[in-house]
Each structure stands twice: as C-alpha cells, then as structure tokens.
Amino acid sequence: MLKVAVFGARGRMGQEVVGAVEGAADLELVAAVDSGDDRGAVEQADVVVDFTTPDAVMSNISWCIDHGLDVVVGTTGFTPVRLDEVRELLDAKPGSNVLIAPNFSIAAVLMMHFATKAAPFFESVEVIELHHPRKVDAPSGTAASTARAIAAARADAGSPPMPDATTLEEDGARGASIDGVHVHSVRLQGLFAHQEVVLGNPGEMLTIRDDSFQRSSYMPGVLAAVRAVGDRPGLTVGINSLLGIGED
Ligand SMILES: NC(=O)C1=CN([C@@H]2O[C@H](COP(=O)(O)OP(=O)(O)OC[C@H]3O[C@@H](n4cnc5c(N)ncnc54)[C@H](OP(=O)(O)O)[C@@H]3O)[C@@H](O)[C@H]2O)C=CC1
Numbered sequence: 001m002l003k004v005a006v007f008g009a010r011g012r013m014g015q016e017v018v019g020a021v022e023g024a025a026d027l028e029l030v031a032a033v034d035s036g037d038d039r040g041a042v043e044q045a046d047v048v049v050d051f052t053t054p055d056a057v058m059s060n061i062s063w064c065i066d067h068g069l070d071v072v073v074g075t076t077g078f079t080p081v082r083l084d085e086v087r088e089l090l091d092a093k094p095g096s097n098v099l100i101a102p103n104f105s106i107a108a109v110l111m112m113h114f115a116t117k118a119a120p121f122f123e124s125v126e127v128i129e130l131h132h133p134r135k136v137d138a139p140s141g142t143a144a145s146t147a148r149a150i151a152a153a154r155a156d157a158g159s160p161p162m163p164d165a166t167t168l169e170e171d172g173a174r175g176a177s178i179d180g181v182h183v184h185s186v187r188l189q190g191l192f193a194h195q196e197v198v199l200g201n202p203g204e205m206l207t208i209r210d211d212s213f214q215r216s217s218y219m220p221g222v223l224a225a226v227r228a229v230g231d232r233p234g235l236t237v238g239i240n241s242l243l244g245i246g247e248d
C-alpha cells in the first residue's frame with residue numbers, strides 16, 4: 001500500500017482527492033490537513049498531494065523536501081522562476097521527487113498538446129479560459145502554461161510576431177500577455193473549468209477547446225501521478241509523459 005497525505009484536504013479539490021485515495025485499493029490515506037492543522041501524521045506518508053493556494057504551495061513543497069517526502073502538486077502559480085526554485089530545493093536536499101502539473105484532466109492535457117502543435121501554423125493565437133467565480137487565481141495555471149508552451153513552439157519554429165494593430169485600448173482590454181500570447185479570463189457563475197485556444201489565418205480559424213464539468217475529471221491523472229512520482233527522480237512538470245502523449 002502506498003501511503004498518501006493530502007494538503008488542502010477540506011478545499012474543493014482536496015475533498016475530491018481524499019475521496020479518490022480512499023476509493024483506491026492500492027492507496028492508504030494517512031493524513032488530510034488544511035492550514036494550521038498538525039502535520040505529525042503526514043510524516044508517515046510516501047506521497048503528499050498538494051491542492052492549496054499559490055501563496056502556500058512553495059513552503060509546503062519545501063516542508064515535504066525537508067521531510068524526504070515525494071509530492072504531487074496541482075496547485076497553480078508555477079512560473080519558470082518558481083520551477084527553478086523547486087529544482088534548487090531538490091538540489092540542496094536530494095531524496096524527494098516532485099511532480100507539478102497545471103492540469104490533471106486528460107482532455108485539458110490533450111488540448112494543451114494539440115494547441116502547442118498547431119500554434120506555429122497560424123498567424124494569430126489567443127487563449128480564453130473560463131472558470132467558476134470562486135477560482136483562487138487569474139489567469140488560470142493551465143492558461144499561463146498553455147501560453148508559455150505556445151510562445152516557445154512559435155519561437156522554435158521561427159514564427160513572426162502576431163499581427164495586432166490595436167492602438168487605442170482600455171487597460172486590460174487585450175487580457176494578460178504571457179510571453180507575448182494574449183490570455184483572456186472569464187469568471188462566470190454556472191461554469192466550472194474550460195479553455196479555448198483560438199488560432200487564425202487569413203480566411204480560416206481553428207478552435208481547440210476542453211471542458212471539465214466536475215472535479216472527478218482530474219482524479220485519474222492525480223492518482224496516476226501519485227503512483228508514478230516515486231519512480232521519477234527530481235522535478236517532473238506535467239503528466240504528458242505518464243500518459244505517453246509526447247513532450248511535457
Ligand atoms: N492541477 C489541476 O488539475 C487543478 C488545479 N487546481 C488548483 O488547485 C488549487 C486549489 O483549488 P481549490 O481546491 O478550488 O481551492 P480551495 O480554496 O477550495 O482549497 C484550498 C485549500 O487549501 C487549504 N490551505 C491553504 N493553505 C494551506 C497550507 N499551508 N497547508 C494546507 N492546506 C492549506 C485551504 O484551507 P484554509 O481555508 O483553512 O486555509 C483550503 O482548504 C488552486 O490553485 C487551483 O487552481 C484546481 C483544479 C484542478
């Protein structure tokens with residue numbers, strides 16, 4: 001039995017993870033903690049799963065590495081700088097493995113993969129993410145990660161800058177610009193988690209969209225990561241390699 005602890009256990013995602021771990025025959029839940037809870041039982045775990053907040057996650061990872069525990073992280077907020085900080089923590093105290101994924105849903109992972117492949121073939125690419133209004137951050141971690149991957153793919157392919165003749169604009173009218181890719185965030189009651197990547201050429205358009213309707217959509221990916229992280233030394237970003245669908 002693989003022993004699992006959950007950070008953020010009473011949050012929306014944490015509750016779902018607790019249920020999924022309890023329902024898995026090969027996993028044992030040894031601790032379910034929120035901020036301020038005693039962490040004594042966490043030290044018995046093989047793997048900690050973190051769905052907390054962008055403000056809390058770095059110190060949680062640091063705590064796990066200090067205690068020699070492997071960590072699967074779904075919490076958002078991971079810029080390239082933060083990923084480097086995690087690598088530095090692992091270099092300073094080897095022994096733990098860390099897997100961080102902006103999205104554990106198969107549909108979302110494939111959406112990001114297809115969008116990245118398609119991006120160099122189009123003159124314009126923008127990202128529109130749509131979420132429930134209680135979401136802790138904007139833009140979403142998935143959208144930020146998609147934008148960075150699209151920008152990198154276009155840079156590798158030698159794509160020219162995207163056309164954009166806007167000269168008069170209200171602050172924010174063009175959304176956030178992440179590595180030069182515009183990202184638009186919609187927060188709407190009734191939605192859960194959705195993203196479209198829209199790609200345009202003269203006379204044609206491609207839309208790549210994924211929809212998560214419930215938090216159970218993340219659980220196969222989370223449990224796959226929990227089972228795999230022990231065999232993946234250092235930092236793994238994304239779950240593409242676990243699913244066998246190409247580069248992360
Ligand atoms: N990668 C993926 O596939 C997905 C990622 N997410 C991301 O997961 C994160 C959580 O989302 P969601 O569940 O909706 O958020 P919630 O606000 O519902 O839950 C966050 C939980 O974390 C707890 N928490 C805060 N700080 C700590 C800490 N230091 N140690 C332990 N627990 C802590 C909070 O407890 P308290 O209120 O007591 O502080 C709260 O229960 C977000 O970053 C979200 O974007 C969401 C869905 C999928």
Ligand SMILES: O=C(O)C1=N[C@H](C(=O)O)C[C@H](O)C1
Pocket residue numbers: 076102103131135136139140141142143192193194
């Ligand atoms: O907070 C959420 O709900 C979600 N967060 C993740 C993100 O920011 O990308 C994943 C998914 O979009 C749901």
